[in-house]
Amino acid sequence: MSRQKFVDRKMELAFLEERYASGDAELLIIYGRRRIGKTELLLHFARDKEHVYFLASEKPYMDNLRELQRMMGDFLGDRLFPKIEFSEVDELLIEFSKRVNGRRVVLIIDEFPYLIERYKPVLSLIQRAWDMELSKGDLMLILCGSSVSSMETEVLGYKSPLYGRRTGQWKVGELPFWSLREFFPSYSTEELVKVYGVLGGIPAYLLRFNPGKGFDENVVERVLSKGAFLYEEAEILLKEEVREPANYFAILQAVASGRSRFGEIVNATGLEKSLVSKYLNVLEKLGMVEREVPVTASRKEALKRGRYSITDNYLVFWFRYVLPNRSYLEAGMSREVWERSKEDFNEYMGAVFERLLRKPEVFTKLTGFGFTKIGRWWHRGEEIDLVALNEREKKALFVEVKWKDLSDREARGILKDLERKAELVGLDGWEKYYGLVAKSVEGKEGLRGEGHLVWGLEDILGGSPVM
Known part of the structure; x- marks a missing residue:
């Protein structure tokens, strides 16, 4: 069985809290692929705030509208609210906004693309509600979706009725290593x-x-x-x-x-x-x-x-x-x-380890090297696992990555060959550094003492940069 657990998301939560604290009307777009944890993020953010969380479904548009209306009625504590006749979502949003005016309320509409699929005019209707009422109040409206293409095209795209209305957006990615x-x-x-x-x-x-x-x-x-x-x-x-x-x-x-x-x-x-x-x-x-x-x-x-x-x-x-x-x-x-x-x-x-170390946040924490570009290099059968360039200061760090335990002799051989390959890259006049990352390196401290840049697995989570 899976376990309920909320981990990290410090940057995402800081963004949401900042927008919440603004006191202004907010129209935020939160999106990202399925299983990435968007819903958990939003519920964690809203847990200590007045909020309505609505999960859209593949039901017909009017069924979704009635369900949202019922949830708003429960939030308002008004048994008559669900009985009001609303023919469109803009009317519902405008009325709800008026009733919570003066209160900081978070309204989350999750899986928003389902509403678009069922009823394309929903985008124009939300635009109308925003322009007429919501933008003048205290409501924090969050539209969330897992269909990345739909969110980027239909909601964030320049042809979208909501284009220019959003006050912020965040694409949720994987958790850091x-x-x-x-x-x-x-x-x-x-x-x-x-x-x-x-x-x-x-x-x-x-x-x-x-x-x-x-x-x-x-x-x-x-x-x-x-x-x-x-x-x-x-x-x-x-x-x-x-x-x-x-x-x-x-x-x-x-x-x-x-x-x-x-x-x-x-x-x-x-x-x-x-x-x-x-x-x-x-x-x-x-x-x-x-x-x-x-x-x-x-x-x-x-x-x-x-x-x-x-x-x-x-x-x-x-x-x-x-x-x-x-x-x-x-x-x-x-x-x-x-x-x-x-x-x-x-x-x-081996390839996984390389990809992990090319992640900017991992590389920076490990090496302390400030860069403007990072990636691989290859040409005519020669390849370097990781090259970081500081184009402003004309500095380059070349790194080989090995998913194995290396002897002192093997490490020296790899570093020597790395210097040879780095000359093929060019960058004449640049200040060049050479590094090696492996599961473990025999005599690592001795190599460091000689000026070599060497890291092992223990440095990735808890070690300090040597640069």
Whole structure:
């Protein structure tokens, strides 16, 4: 069973509290992919405030309107309020705003895209209510949605009737890596990185793992076992998020299997280029896929040298370990599948570790290096895992990332080769630094004493920067 737990979200809560404290009328747009924790965030924010929380459904528009009216009546303590005849949502909002005038009330309409789907004029009607009454009062109206494309186009887009009316917006993302410690207080840093490699920072997924059990046992029971929530979540998620899940599925499968270039994805899926481009764009907006270019690439080079990768760790794991082993998993062989996958999982974690360390907040906390750009670099078969550039001060930090325990000799060899590769990047006249991150490094302190930048797993959560 999942556990109810609210973790982190300090920035999001600070934003909401600031808008609440403004005392002005507020029209806030909160959105983000499913399972990311938007509802929990809003309910946590509103728990000590006067509020109405309404969850829209796929019912007809008028059914939703009547349900919202009933909830407003309960809030007002007025048994007659639900019996008033309102033909449109603007009339309801205006009347409610008048009745709570002088009080700071939070009105949350969750899954707002359902209302748009059922009745497109709802956008213009809310605009009318805002212009006529709500913008002059004390109400804090929050429109929340999981359909990222709908929220960005229909609600935030410049063609939207609400364009220019919003007083703020926030796209809710994954929890930061160090939040995982609150879910799994007894796990080592290595185990936390592994959990991150399987589930990412999605609260709904993290809550599915049992903190009282080991990492391997959780993977077997909560991801690889038929009937578990995370066993079919990838397919269910795609069906909820997009209209043509089969095509998106094919694209994700291609990318997960190593087809990172646009042409490779087109060939692997058999779909037309225009469709692949459209679907990749949607997946990028959903935060499932990203297009990377070498960190030093010019705009012209960036058009040709992009590589696609899946950013959602759960999806990467699912396509690599669940989908190809479906026949065995359906037969109840989850433990056998995981045992024979462990060696490959160690290789898989190398890419996960790299992605984690390229996250700006993790990189900054670890190294203390101030940068303006961060990413990978590659050219003609040569690659550097992580390059951070400070373009203002003309400083560059080159870092190799290894998901393994390194001997002193191995570490020195990697750092020496890194200096060679860094010369291929160019950046003549820049001040250059070279670093290495691994699970552990033999003689780390000695290497640091010689001026090398070296970090181990223990530095990611609790160590201090050496720069």
